Amino acid sequence: MNTRIGTIFAQEFRLARRNLWVGLATGILGLFAVVLGVFGAGQGAALDADALTLTAASLATLSVYLIPLIALLMSYDSFAGEIERGALALTLASPVRRWEIFVGKFAAQSLAVGVAILLAFGAAGAFLALSFGTGSEGIAAWMRLMATAFVLGSVFVGFGLMLSAMAGRTATAAASAVGLWLVLVVIYDLALLGSVMAASDGIFASQVFPWLVVANPADAFRLFNLALIETAPVAGIDGLASTLPFPPTVALAVLGLWLSAVLALGIRRTKRIVP
Amino acid sequence: MTQSILDIRNVSLSFGPLKALDGVTLAVSPGERLALLGHNGAGKSTLFKAILGFLAPGEGTITVAGHRPGSDAARIAMSYLPEVVSFPQSLTGREVLAYFSGLRGASRSEINGLLDRVGLADAAERRVRTYSKGMRQRLGLAQALIGAPRLLLLDEPTSGLDPVSRHDFYTVIAEAAARGCAVLLSSHGLEEVQGQTDRVAILSRGRLRASGTLAELAAAAALRTTIRVTAKQGHADRLQADLGGRRVNGCRLDIDCAPDAKLGLLLQLGHHRDVLHEIDVFAPGLNDIYRHFSDHEGDQA
Secondary structure, eight states: OOHHHHHHHHHHHHHHHHTTHHHHHHHHHHHHHHHHHHHHHHHHHHHTOOHHHHHHHHHHHHHHHHHHHHHHHHHTTHHHHHHHHTHHHHHHHTTOOHHHHHHHHHHHHHHHHHHHHHHHHHHHHHHHHHHHOOOHHHHHHHHHHHHHHHHHHHHHHHHHHHHHHHHOSHHHHHHHHHHHHIIIIIIHHHHHHHHHHHOOSHHIIIIIHHHHHHHSHHHHHHHHHHHTOTTOOOOGGGGGGGGOSSOTHHHHHHHHHHHHHHHHHHHHHHHTOOO | OOOOSEEEEEEEEEETTEEEEEEEEEEEOTTOEEEEEOOTTSSHHHHHHHHHTSSOOSEEEEEETTBOTTSHHHHHHEEEEOSSOOOOTTSBHHHHHHHHHHHHTOOGGGHHHHHHHTTOGGGTTSBGGGOOHHHHHHHHHHHHTTTOOSEEEESSTTTTOOHHHHHHHHHHHHHHHHTTOEEEEEESOHHHHTTTOSEEEEEETTEEEEEEOHHHHHHHHTOOEEEEEEEOTTOHHHHHHHHOOEEOSSSEEEEEEOGGGHHHHHHHHHTTGGGEEEEEEEOOOHHHHHHIIIIIHHHHO
């Protein structure tokens, strides 16, 4: 890491901490994880699964909503706000490369989301494991959840930064971030469910539909986690997890592809900014 | 003449049909302070963005210390202070300077000296949120001085500052110029930069209307002095018949004259002292000179 990326990274991470994003995200994620775990623990005996595995499954479904939202909130203002305040012109007047700015911001904010996930899910997982007991399967499910949640957060930090560089204005960036969240996290699944019910032939449901689901980074995260938890009580679109026509690692590859795509697109948009 | 640090030759830049810059030629030498004056929308900020390499001119060339704008060498040679800048509120003054030091590859050891020079040493560990407008602008100036740039680009640096802050600000700029730094600063008005810069250039509607020292501009403008005479009741007609001039109302008369004819006219007025009530002399001020160059020729364009 060169000095300039390091400088941007250090400032962005400091800002994420000072603006209480890390603390706030840790609090929210930790609270949800503990509450889900404690409520879910009662069903554990009936379903013959340990608390950590069960909670990992329900937390994966909830994290699909929360983590993209937190990542977008942290990143949407990053370029647009600096353009509006005139601060980006100063940064760009220095010998820094545009891609270095994007990469520095991306790394710092991804790490901020990652630290929040590690602290919140780590502490909640330890608490649940100690309170209700667990086995190797539960610990593995929990580790997978934390690691993929971090990747999911990074993808959406990349999305947020790209939209911010594209919009150039805080209000526009905020609107597009909310729009993206609604489309990828809420509307996409509803539209797919609607179409699979409307389609009469089985080919769409069995061959096309799973690929369309896994193409969405949020769904890819959820499918990967649920597909590897055999005892997960799943319903709706998540039921797909047990009948996937491809190995779960495809979902990981999709997340990786999205990550490279938002990085490449974001850097391209950053190069076009006229402060 | 020494080699210019900033050399702008015949630069034109358009936004669609709007010509923001039209054939601008300008040079700033080491140690020289040049004020660029113009209304809002005259093209000052566009010119700055072209010098910074954010906008590419349609025609003409710009070089910064011999390098193309936007190249690493040009960006290292020059630093910039925009008109409105707000640093992240939750950082301290020292952290802001450390950030720009890191980006410019400058040594962090100079930060203390810079904070001292702009009078922020005591506030270095405080959050920018608690700074006054003047302190923020001084922090901006300290940022611009990181790495001893050879060209300082200051976009309306003192607008909104109180007279004391403004004076302190120009003292720091003068020190930088004394060390051989070239300074290009923009401003709305001549009074603000009077005595603070070596040369003045006036930009209006994208064209450079005039450039030179204040004395040169005043001479080139050759503005006329106005003598306003108030006559006693009923004597204004006789005065006008004798001296010419324009009637303002029943008893007032405005007489324009070249600066060197002023004394003769006043002596002539002495002959009419019995009918005179009052005499006011209006010498052309800085604002008149500025208006002369920015409006007058604009009308012909």
